[in-house]
Amino acid sequence: MIHAPRTLTRFLIEEQRRHPSASGNLTAIINDVRLACKRIATLIGKGALDDALGKSGSVNVQGEEQIKLDVMANDIFLRTTEWGGQLAGMVSEEMAEPYVVPDPYPRGKYLLVFDPLDGSSNVDVNLAVGSIFSVLRCPDGVSEPSERDFLQPGTAQVCAGYAIYGPSTMLVLTTGRGVHGFTLDREIGEFMLTHPDLRIPPSTSEFAINASNQRHWETAIKRYVSECQQGASGPRGRDFNMRWIASLVAEAHRILIRGGVFMYPRDRKDLTRSGRLRLLYEANPIGFIVEQAGGRASTGRERVLDIVPESLHQRIGFVFGAREEVERIERYHREHNDFEYDAPLFGSRSLFRDPAA
Ligand code: MN
Ligand code: MN
Numbered sequence: 314m315i316h317a318p319r320t321l322t323r324f325l326i327e328e329q330r331r332h333p334s335a336s337g338n339l340t341a342i343i344n345d346v347r348l349a350c351k352r353i354a355t356l357i358g359k360g361a362l363d364d365a366l367g368k369s370g371s372v373n374v375q376g377e378e379q380i381k382l383d384v385m386a387n388d389i390f391l392r393t394t395e396w397g398g399q400l401a402g403m404v405s406e407e408m409a410e411p412y413v414v415p416d417p418y419p420r421g422k423y424l425l426v427f428d429p430l431d432g433s434s435n436v437d438v439n440l441a442v443g444s445i446f447s448v449l450r451c452p453d454g455v456s457e458p459s460e461r462d463f464l465q466p467g468t469a470q471v472c473a474g475y476a477i478y479g480p481s482t483m484l485v486l487t488t489g490r491g492v493h494g495f496t497l498d499r500e501i502g503e504f505m506l507t508h509p510d511l512r513i514p515p516s517t518s519e520f521a522i523n524a525s526n527q528r529h530w531e532t533a534i535k536r537y538v539s540e541c542q543q544g545a546s547g548p549r550g551r552d553f554n555m556r557w558i559a560s561l562v563a564e565a566h567r568i569l570i571r572g573g574v575f576m577y578p579r580d581r582k583d584l585t586r587s588g589r590l591r592l593l594y595e596a597n598p599i600g601f602i603v604e605q606a607g608g609r610a611s612t613g614r615e616r617v618l619d620i621v622p623e624s625l626h627q628r629i630g631f632v633f634g635a636r637e638e639v640e641r642i643e644r645y646h647r648e649h650n651d652f653e654y655d656a657p658l659f660g661s662r663s664l665f666r667d668p669a670a
Pocket of ligand 2: 383406428429430431432433
């Protein structure tokens with residue numbers, strides 16, 4: 314008995330049929346992103362065989378040392394998606410300025426933002442890494458998008474997703490109707506729908522945080538983690554497990570598959586920045602996916618998707634996953650507001666703005 318295949322192509326066409334007015338632009342963009350992810354998966358799969366590992370000798374706009382694969386994955390994203398006529402411009406972790414789709418390609422009505430290789434420090438040790446992407450509408454009348462055209466809140470995202478390059482390669486995406494996971498069948502080269510309608514349970518006994526930053530944490534986070542660590546004899550009345558992979562995609566994927574809560578909160582380590590992860594191409598797409606799976610995505614204080622970005626590479630505190638746990642962490646922040654800067658009089662937004670912005 315031969316069944317009709319549940320491929321990503323079929324999924325996209327069926328989604329498109331639900332919207333008779335759809336132009337097919339979004340389908341075409343996701344098709345190209347899918348190909349970019351397959352190319353990156355192949356590249357990463359070569360490991361040390363292809364001389365792709367190691368440092369590139371350059372630093373990106375955030376002052377982070379790039380590895381060769383950061384640069385190659387960025388080029389793969391650009392070259393694989395720029396030609397189709399659906400995109401007007403792109404923003405990436407690896408580029409200081411917006412990339413405007415060059416001649417002779419036509420410019421379209423959408424913008425693409427991405428982190429071409431997330432968790433790239435995991436490459437050398439052969440652990441899971443990923444790619445993150447988000448699609449926004451290009452504002453009406455704009456054909457050469459500049460920085461301000463990209464500064465849209467996460468609620469404006471049309472589509473978001475990530476690829477995870479682990480023992481298997483998966484593409485997980487949302488177009489605003491749930492979250493669906495596809496596994497790459499390497500023999501036929503297609504992503505197959507293997508994880509329809511992923512849901513994050515509202516509670517959990519698993520948390521993820523970089524505990525080496527403990528001395529920098531705010532009181533609210535110290536209290537939350539301490540209560541988890543006290544286990545069955547503490548105020549939570551049950552034992553918790555801790556996880557830490559140091560790759561946002563891998564953390565998000567684990568939470569989508571088996572639940573949990575992730576924290577990379579704002580802390581006192583560097584008061585000039587309001588977190589570690591980037592709003593536009595990390596927290597927003599992951600936040601959109603998490604919300605579509607029934608979870609919550611927060612700065613620790615407010616919903617991430619409501620924040621209007623102030624700059625392309627803005628950083629943000631990021632807490633996401635099981636809804637009840639994230640709400641508890643938000644409550645602790647209200648009860649222990651130990652950043653005096655948070656008082657409206659002091660204008661936290663300007664104090665915490667990235668000085669480079
Ligand atoms: Mn990243
Ligand atoms: Mn990256």
